[in-house]
Amino acid sequence: MAHTLLQFDFPFTGPWGGEMATAMEGLATDIAAEPGLVWKVWTENAAEGRAGGIYVFDSPEAAAAYKEKHTARLAEFGITDIRAMTFDVNPALSQITRAPL
């Protein structure tokens, strides 16, 4: 299986940490059921006012569909200046560095 990595980050004003987890538990449950999603790491940097996520999908098509959907959803939350980038995963090098794929 070819994996596609999607990285999102954007300006964010909180909530952070445990409060973020409470506020976004429903969203996370929804994202967990996203077609083709292998996993997502949720990222946050309160000091720099930035948050995002690192996603692995099982196909480029699934990643592209999610990228469009999530960008639109973030815009509905009033979040702009979104940086979303898609990459192929290099499987041989990632295996050497214990990447969980």
Place this chain on the structure above:
Amino acid sequence: MAHTLLQFDFPFTGPWGGEMATAMEGLATDIAAEPGLVWKVWTENAAEGRAGGIYVFDSPEAAAAYKEKHTARLAEFGITDIRAMTFDVNPALSQITRAPL
């Protein structure tokens, strides 16, 4: 354990895919032994001329030390315009979306 995520991406002109894996196997073996590294996913986008990596470390200190080391190493390779960002991982939300931590 608190996890710290480090994302790197930068302009890259290849090699890609299998040739990249051959060229960088030694570097990957070295990175696999980096103090505090949990895992790294190697990323590449030939169409956009960009590559990078997503790292999880077991402490902010380990991530900061690697960020400095790897930025200097990339500069030695002639790579500039490096984007390196550090984030805390939100463990509760990441667990819901099956993040391998």
